Amino acid sequence: MAIIMDGRSLAEEIKEKVKEDVEKLKDFGINVGLGLLLVGENPSSLSYYNATLKACKKVGIRAYQFRLPAESSVNEILNVIHEINRDERINGLLVLFPLPRKVNARRVVNEIVPEKDIDGLGAISVGRLAADESTFQIFKEGTYELLHECRFMPSVSSFLPCTPFGVIRLLEHHNIEMKGKHAVVIGKSLAVGKPLSLMLLAKEATVTVCHKNTHDLGHFTRQADIICSATGVRGLIRADMVKEGAVVVDIGINVLENGTIVGDVEFESVKEKASYITPVPGGVGPVTIAMLLENTVRSAQRTEFMKSPLMLE
Ligand SMILES: NC(=O)c1ccc[n+]([C@@H]2O[C@H](COP(=O)([O-])OP(=O)(O)OC[C@H]3O[C@@H](n4cnc5c(N)ncnc54)[C@H](OP(=O)(O)O)[C@@H]3O)[C@@H](O)[C@H]2O)c1
Structure with missing residues (x-):
């Protein structure tokens, strides 16, 4: 029986630290600000928009x-x-997706300056991730805080x-442990699957x-120590596709007709085989919003510490 990876409690921890950092910046006369851009009224975008506001x-x-109107x-x-x-x-800046069909989303995200591209979707952010110039951020919770305490902010x-x-x-x-493990990522979107595979x-x-x-998805997932599914296809990952003891991360969100939210993974049967599993809802979702807030406060810190004469002391 798998250990449930509770995203809600981790999200609360992250938000507590963000709140402290926001307070610290106030001592320097800085208010941290996040822009939210919503075009149209897509219901799932609207619910993400409102959750972010909260x-x-x-x-x-x-x-x-x-x-803006659709x-x-x-x-x-x-x-x-x-x-x-x-x-x-x-x-x-958080731009809510999807944008209306006639709008070229890449054209829009590439116009956000990299310093404010806190969802990392612009071509420069994607390139820096691929070039390993921004991956220092995924090493050990707390390392970044240490850099902050040292008043050193990497410039690139x-x-x-x-x-x-x-x-x-x-x-x-x-x-x-991720090092040396076989991770199978399902989905290759620019927002989730592709950057996750690079990380x-x-x-x-x-x-x-x-x-x-991909032909015969199960052939690959059965070899995986870590499975990360991000497709939006309900029931895609069944127990017979999972190796005993694998870690299963379900990123998918599927809203059923009765309003219930489920992921890509058949949770009840897969949890009997996995060593760790994320629930949907309450897994990756809450952590996503917490990371958005963390990136926003990091942006404020970077701007101030890079520009501030304090750096020269
Ligand atoms: N929990 C969160 O915070 C969070 C955040 C963002 C997204 N999501 C959810 O995660 C899911 C994916 O989001 P996204 O933005 O990456 O969606 P997306 O842009 O639609 O990409 C879906 C990916 O899944 C692949 N795929 C679709 N059907 C498949 C199948 N039957 N077998 C294998 N691969 C399949 C697609 O392959 P092709 O590229 O070949 O078409 C594509 O790469 C959605 O349910 C979304 O709601 C959750």
Whole structure:
């Protein structure tokens, strides 16, 4: 019977630390600010938007809300991004996806300055992750705090996408060794699967990435020490596809007709075989929001400590 990896309690711990850091910055006269950009009224985006607003309030981060109608033009959206890029009160920007179909999402995220790209989706952030220039952030909870105490902020770095960053935190929190393990990631999106595979690689795991065109998914998952599923396909991972004692991280979110939320994994049967498993809801989801807040406060710290004359003391 697997140990349940409780994302809610880890998220609370992370948020407590964020709150402390937000308070410390206030002593320097700095209020931490997060911009939220929502185009249209997609229900799942709206629920993420509202959950983020609530979380910001809890840790003392000021939320700046930008809502545009679904029929907005690309230029109108870009104008808002440029406004946020220039706004000294805003340390990070969260763009809610999906954007309306006619809008090229890559065009939009690439316009966010890397310093405020706290979801790590712009081409520069993705490139720095692939080049291992930003992966120092996934080594040992607390290392980053130590760097902060030393008043040393690495100058070349970007933010890591919050969901895969949260997955790594969750694994670290449970002392799950990644080095030398075979990790199978299912899904290769730019927001989740691809960056997660790069982070696991940086952690010295042997990584296999599966997707829609992978033949015989079970052939790969049965070899995995760690399975991370991020597809949005309900019931994709069954017990017969999981090795005894494997760690199973379920990132998928599927909303059933009755409103119930389930993941990609058949939880009840898989938990009998796995050593660790994340529930849905209450696993990766809450940690994602906590990481978003953490990236936002890091952005404020970096900006101030990089620019502040205090560095020269
Ligand atoms: N918990 C959280 O905080 C959180 C955050 C973000 C997303 N999510 C959830 O995670 C899931 C994935 O999100 P996303 O943004 O990555 O979605 P996405 O952009 O739609 O990507 C889904 C990925 O799954 C792959 N896939 C789809 N069906 C598959 C199948 N039958 N077998 C193997 N691979 C399959 C796709 O392969 P191809 O590339 O070949 O099409 C694609 O790479 C969704 O349910 C989303 O709601 C959760």
